Amino acid sequence: MRYLPLTEADRQAMLAAIGVVGVDDLFKDVPVPARRDAPVDLPFHAGEMAVEHRLTALAQKNLSAGCAPFFIGAGVYRHHIPAAVDALIQRGEFLTSYTPYQPEVSQGTLQYLFEFQSQVALLTGMDVANASMYDGATATAEAAAMACRVTKRAHILLSGDLHPHYRSVTATALQYSGLDVEALPPDPLGSEDLIGRIGPDTACVVVQNPGFFGRLRDATALAAACHAAGALLVMAVAEPVSLGLVKAPGDMDADIVVAEGQSIGNPMAFGGPGLGLFATRDKYVRQMPGRLVGQTVDGDGRRGWVLTLSTREQHIRREKATSNICTNSGLCALAFTIHLSLLGEAGFRRLARLNHAHAVMLAEKLAPLKGVRLLSQTFFNEFAVALPKSAAEVVEALARRGVLGGVPVSRFYPSYPELDGVLLLAATETTAEADMDALADALREVL
Numbered sequence: 001m002r003y004l005p006l007t008e009a010d011r012q013a014m015l016a017a018i019g020v021v022g023v024d025d026l027f028k029d030v031p032v033p034a035r036r037d038a039p040v041d042l043p044f045h046a047g048e049m050a051v052e053h054r055l056t057a058l059a060q061k062n063l064s065a066g067c068a069p070f071f072i073g074a075g076v077y078r079h080h081i082p083a084a085v086d087a088l089i090q091r092g093e094f095l096t097s098y099t100p101y102q103p104e105v106s107q108g109t110l111q112y113l114f115e116f117q118s119q120v121a122l123l124t125g126m127d128v129a130n131a132s133m134y135d136g137a138t139a140t141a142e143a144a145a146m147a148c149r150v151t152k153r154a155h156i157l158l159s160g161d162l163h164p165h166y167r168s169v170t171a172t173a174l175q176y177s178g179l180d181v182e183a184l185p186p187d188p189l190g191s192e193d194l195i196g197r198i199g200p201d202t203a204c205v206v207v208q209n210p211g212f213f214g215r216l217r218d219a220t221a222l223a224a225a226c227h228a229a230g231a232l233l234v235m236a237v238a239e240p241v242s243l244g245l246v247k248a249p250g251d252m253d254a255d256i257v258v259a260e261g262q263s264i265g266n267p268m269a270f271g272g273p274g275l276g277l278f279a280t281r282d283k284y285v286r287q288m289p290g291r292l293v294g295q296t297v298d299g300d301g302r303r304g305w306v307l308t309l310s311t312r313e314q315h316i317r318r319e320k321a322t323s324n325i326c327t328n329s330g331l332c333a334l335a336f337t338i339h340l341s342l343l344g345e346a347g348f349r350r351l352a353r354l355n356h357a358h359a360v361m362l363a364e365k366l367a368p369l370k371g372v373r374l375l376s377q378t379f380f381n382e383f384a385v386a387l388p389k390s391a392a393e394v395v396e397a398l399a400r401r402g403v404l405g406g407v408p409v410s411r412f413y414p415s416y417p418e419l420d421g422v423l424l425l426a427a428t429e430t431t432a433e434a435d436m437d438a439l440a441d442a443l444r445e446v447l
Helices: 008-018 023-027 048-059 083-089 107-124 136-151 164-173 220-228 240-244 282-287 330-366 391-400 433-446
Strands: 155-158 180-183 202-208 232-237 256-260 276-280 292-297 303-308 382-386 422-426
Touching: 008 023, 083 330, 107 240, 107 256, 107 276, 107 292, 107 303, 107 330, 136 155, 136 164, 136 202, 136 232, 136 256, 136 276, 136 282, 155 164, 164 180, 164 202, 202 220, 220 232, 232 240, 240 256, 240 330, 330 382, 330 422, 330 433, 391 422, 391 433
Parallel strands: 155 180, 155 202, 202 232, 232 256
Antiparallel strands: 256 276, 292 303, 382 422
């Protein structure tokens, strides 16, 4: 076989050269109980065409988003992506581009990243944004660490309405940093008292808007309380399309804004890759993680772009780095920038209104169903409902009827039995009224 060209004699010669009798001797450091005594239960090799047929048959068992009424959100959202986005990002100069360390040969990449930063700053209402993070969850962890550097405090307070992935990633990323991460219990009803928990050691309060359970909030009073106590307010946004309609975090006086940019220009793609957005105030720019593209002029006075403040990066002066992030989600950022540019401000606002209108329509269709109770009257394109039985069982029953009916909260919080009946439902511009009727009919049967 061409991929395994060694003969048995070749292998024996190699084993003899290193002083062992057989292949098993190479694994003597692995405890015997940890070794398998039989082959892994996987199919043996097959021809390429047979493998394709087998994988196709397996794939057909999935009920995909484009083939059924779809109401799944919970941090990853289905939106229409113009064909121009995919066509443009696959151009060779974008698809194969690498880190723009040499600005003289990277002006195209640097320019689109500069435009991306400008768009993010405008959307969030902040002064400055970076060239992206990995995703919304890791951006949240970076924001919490940055707040501790700015305030020189160690206590981080996470809202119970913050996405559980953002909560867990923040706790994991900072567990050996000497910082204290306090995550409040999940808050489906919006009853937590964040202001009352702010103390003299609080570095920041991290909230999400719209919240994980869909609830909208005005954090202006919370921001004022944070600032009065010397703390910062970090606001996370899991659905950036909401920024076309909802009050911007900067207008609520947030200090750091993080978001998941997947909704704009990027497909769900089974949950990745994501696109982390990160913006802050001018006065904190030197503590901001990640890279920043700045505008300058060349020797002839022509406008150009460069990586600026890059001494903060890990690859230069590591001992003074604000973060260990060494790159950015460049191609995803480009897709975001192209999609948002195609929409324009008016189109983006119309898209946001359409998302909200569809969610309201869905809520109105489900509210009359016996046993369905809306947990909030203020939401953008996603909301939580309480059901009289296990939401996970309901979702499985809906799937058998050809409807992808949302996300059971118990998937994220299995240790909170009181959330067993809570179901998250999302509706975007891709959700047709016929899909909503199909969900209502199927849910009526299941309940």
